[in-house]
Amino acid sequence: MxxxxxxxxxxxxxxxxxxxxxxxxxxxxxxxxxxxxxxxxxxxxxxxxxxxxxxxxxxxxxxxxxxxxxxxxxxxxxxxxxxxxxxxxxxxWRAELDARIEQLVKLRDDLSDCIGCGCLSIDRCVLRNPDDRLGADGSGPRRLLVREAEAGSPRRR
CATH class of the missing domain: 1.10.1660.10 (Multidrug-efflux Transporter Regulator; Chain: A; Domain 2)
Incomplete structure (x- = not known):
């Protein structure tokens, strides 16, 4: 063969x-x-x-x-x-993966209050953005994105 x-x-x-x-x-x-x-x-x-x-x-x-x-x-x-x-x-690719893991952990931790909440905790919600105050910082879900300055290294989004 x-x-x-x-x-x-x-x-x-x-x-x-x-x-x-x-x-x-x-x-x-x-x-x-x-x-x-x-x-x-x-x-x-x-x-x-x-x-x-x-x-x-x-x-x-x-x-x-x-x-x-x-x-x-x-x-x-x-x-x-x-x-x-x-x-x-x-x-x-390790730095890219580490940054993604960090972002996912932050997302998981920030969303833990939201599970089953139905926005009953709107007064203490970490994702809340009254009057679109974060709009000046750029597009997208600003609080869910880990900023480059926080991570200390440049990366793609």
């Missing part, structure tokens, strides 16, 4: 557990690459399975595809990530 050096999009989907549409999206974003046959069918190198696994694990822990793409762009052309690559690239 010989192992094919290339996979069709259907084979890559079946082996990786990722929908064909998602694979096309990853390719559109430059995360994976294929070649086209004379019949215009996609063929993926076998090591694309490892790249897709890398993408999926990074997504699972909340890393945006933009950052995954930036990480993959640091690898030599066409090479799948190795264990050493994963260690190096994932360590760069």
């Amino acid at each position: 010989t192992i094919a050096k290339e996979l069709t999009v259907g084979q890559l989907s079946a082996r990786s557990g990722v929908a064909v549409t998602a694979l096309h999206f990853y390719e559109e974003k430059g995360l994976i690459r294929s070649r086209r046959t004379p019949g215009n069918q996609r063929r993926y190198p076998r090591d694309t399975l490892r790249r897709v696994a890398f993408i999926r694990v990074a997504q699972r822990v909340g890393i945006p595809l933009r950052m995954v793409g930036e990480a993959l762009a640091t690898l030599p052309e066409g090479r799948a990530p190795t264990r050493e690559d994963w260690e190096r690239l994932s360590s760069g």
